[in-house]
Amino acid sequence: MRVLVAGATGVIGRQLVPLLAAVGHExxxxxxxxxxxxxxxALTVIADALDxxxxxRAVRQAGPxxxxHLLTAIPKVIDPRRVDRQFALTNRLRTEGTRNLVEAAPGARFIAQGLAFAYRPGDGLADEDAPLWSDAPRPYGPxxxxxxxxxxxxxxxxxLVLRFGHLTGPGSVYADDGSTAEAVRRRRLPVVGDGGSVLSFTHACDAASAIVAALDKNVTGALNVVDDTPVTMxxxxxxxxxxxxAPAPRRVPAPLARLAVGPFGVAYMTRLRGADNSRARLRLDWRPRHAAMLDGEG
Structure with a gap:
């Protein structure tokens, strides 16, 4: 199968491209x-996905x-008070870029990267029928x-949209040289309030293997592609x-943290909902190989 990867040099793309080639895809x-x-x-075609x-022209030349679709433009360091501005380009890639790629390859199998930590807060792990967080604090709304x-x-x-969790692995913010690791070493990332957010991680290698599995399955809609070990913040x-x-993280009351990181920053630390991967395991015949990232190695 000829597979066009948009976002081939990102955290997932760097794991996906060699895996696709290894199993016989072009x-x-x-x-x-x-x-x-x-x-x-095998080939690189040149185009700005927003053009x-x-x-x-480029995609039709490739004939995939x-x-x-793995295109994002996420900054290395995220300011939760300015997420709307920092994600403006990524938001365009997810809207205009998706439209352009779909138009460019009518009839092609289309797989896109979504998020498994954008669910509306609630009890238990979210399956794919749970609503997304449409009423999130204002900076996260866009x-x-x-x-x-x-x-x-x-x-x-x-x-098919594969909703990935917090991405770990080489090049991620959780890798040893990543921005989150650096913040933790400097004690700049505290446990806020009750630390009640539930985190579902996805290692980039597991994300890549799920994409490869999905190429051969007639599955549509959305699937949570996350690890088996959700963990509270x-x-x-x-x-x-x-x-x-690193030193143990500080503990900061939610009202005090809100002054520094705003309402979304506090919600991110206290209200995120973890995700259930049962459907992906069943429908893709896929299993994550990496557990919740607790070892500081991303």
């Missing part, structure tokens, strides 16, 4: 950088049987709106710090 990478060479890809005409639009367009194309953060050899 990989075409989409890059906006002229002259780019993506290791493991409709250029994207249509499947398109994998992010959820863009995810909702991405899923709508993907469904219209008969495609209050348990995870101290364990992660120990794994890094």
């Amino acid at each position: 990989v075409v990478a989409l890059s906006r950088t002229p002259g780019a060479v993506v290791p493991g890809a 409709r005409d250029a994207t249509v 049987d499947a398109v994998v 992010v959820v709106a863009a995810l909702t639009e991405l899923e709508r367009q993907t469904a219209g194309a008969g495609g 209050r348990d995870w953060l101290p364990a992660y710090a120990r794994g890094l050899g």
